Amino acid sequence: MESGTLSEPEFAEFAKDVTLFLHITTRITGRKDEDLLSKVGGRGFPHLVAMDATGKLFGSPNDRTVESFRKLMTVVSEYGNFKAKAEKGDAVAKVEFFIRALKVGDFKKLDEAKKHLATLKKVSKEQKTEIDGLLYGLEVRDIVEPLNQNKDDGKKAELTKSVGKKLVEMDKAGHLPAMDEDFGVFYSVILSYAEQEKDIPLFEKGLEALKARFGDNLNQRFLSAKEQILEKMKDEKEGK
Amino acid sequence: MSPFRSAAIALAFFAAAGDALAQAANQDQMKKNLEKKLEAEFLKNATWILDYDQAKAESKKSGKPIFAYFTRSYAN
Numbered sequence: 440m441e442s443g444t445l446s447e448p449e450f451a452e453f454a455k456d457v458t459l460f461l462h463i464t465t466r467i468t469g470r471k472d473e474d475l476l477s478k479v480g481g482r483g484f485p486h487l488v489a490m491d492a493t494g495k496l497f498g499s500p501n502d503r504t505v506e507s508f509r510k511l512m513t514v515v516s517e518y519g520n521f522k523a524k525a526e527k528g529d530a531v532a533k534v535e536f537f538i539r540a541l542k543v544g545d546f547k548k549l550d551e552a553k554k555h556l557a558t559l560k561k562v563s564k565e566q567k568t569e570i571d572g573l574l575y576g577l578e579v580r581d582i583v584e585p586l587n588q589n590k591d592d593g594k595k596a597e598l599t600k601s602v603g604k605k606l607v608e609m610d611k612a613g614h615l616p617a618m619d620e621d622f623g624v625f626y627s628v629i630l631s632y633a634e635q636e637k638d639i640p641l642f643e644k645g646l647e648a649l650k651a652r653f654g655d656n657l658n659q660r661f662l663s664a665k666e667q668i669l670e671k672m673k674d675e676k677e678g679k
Numbered sequence: 680m681s682p683f684r685s686a687a688i689a690l691a692f693f694a695a696a697g698d699a700l701a702q703a704a705n706q707d708q709m710k711k712n713l714e715k716k717l718e719a720e721f722l723k724n725a726t727w728i729l730d731y732d733q734a735k736a737e738s739k740k741s742g743k744p745i746f747a748y749f750t751r752s753y754a755n
Contacts, residue, residue, distance in 0.1 A: 445748070
């Protein structure tokens with residue numbers, strides 16, 4: 440990346456609109472902020488992350504292109520701009536800021552987000568649709584939490600069933616999470632549930648939904664494993 | 680003190696001194712690695728701030744968000 444994207448003239452142009460910060464982990468004893476990488480959630484090198492002036496984190500770019508860098512930094516700028524306007528009492532900005540806050544994960548719980556939404560005025564139809572998709576994401580996180588927290592293999596099947604049923608209800612109602620991460624979790628759990636229940640049409644629907652959403656970005660090992668499971672389910676049904 | 684205990688203490692002392700020397704040499708190497716990293720060509724393509732607090736202060740002053748790149752100098 441250093442001899443690639445970071446050395447391109449396009450990156451130099453991009454740099455004019457941002458504050459560039461370089462952190463080097465040196466293993467020099469006592470050096471200031473030596474452990475900053477782990478504090479910002481980095482697990483390896485290289486690590487790219489967007490922040491605001493307070494150090495609030497806004498995630499990493501989807502890939503290592505200047506175009507992705509720009510998209511990410513736009514999120515940070517918009518968040519800051521709408522926040523400033525919302526704090527001055529601008530009703531429209533309050534809604535836009537709420538949307539950005541949901542996107543960057545400021546709200547961890549659905550109840551908390553719904554309470555905040557109830558305080559907002561002037562929510563347009565388009566904004567409501569966008570907010571709904573983001574709230575469905577929080578709902579998914581709440582629903583799958585017992586499954587994520589579970590460490591008892593003996594309870595896994597039972598939890599997959601109860602969680603899966605709830606997600607399938609959401610799916611039937613068209614309540615699909617807007618954010619990629621939530622969408623991925625949503626259909627991954629549905630796939631596990633469908634496999635467990637030997638529900639071939641549901642498994643196929645979940646797999647197609649993931650393919651349609653992520654395309655070539657879908658982890659090929661994951662895709663291949665799921666396609667094998669689907670084939671096995673079909674063979675078993677046909678008594679092979 | 681028995682001759683064996685004296686020898687054990689002396690060995691422990693030399694081992695500790697050896698570790699300290701090795702650590703000092705290692706730290707010198709880490710500093711050289713950092714110097715080399717700071718000469719990297721990509722750093723000449725744009726202006727990078729190397730201090731976290733300074734980056735935040737600059738971001739506050741300019742209103743430009745921070746794009747942070749984390750790398751390492753201790754190994755390639």
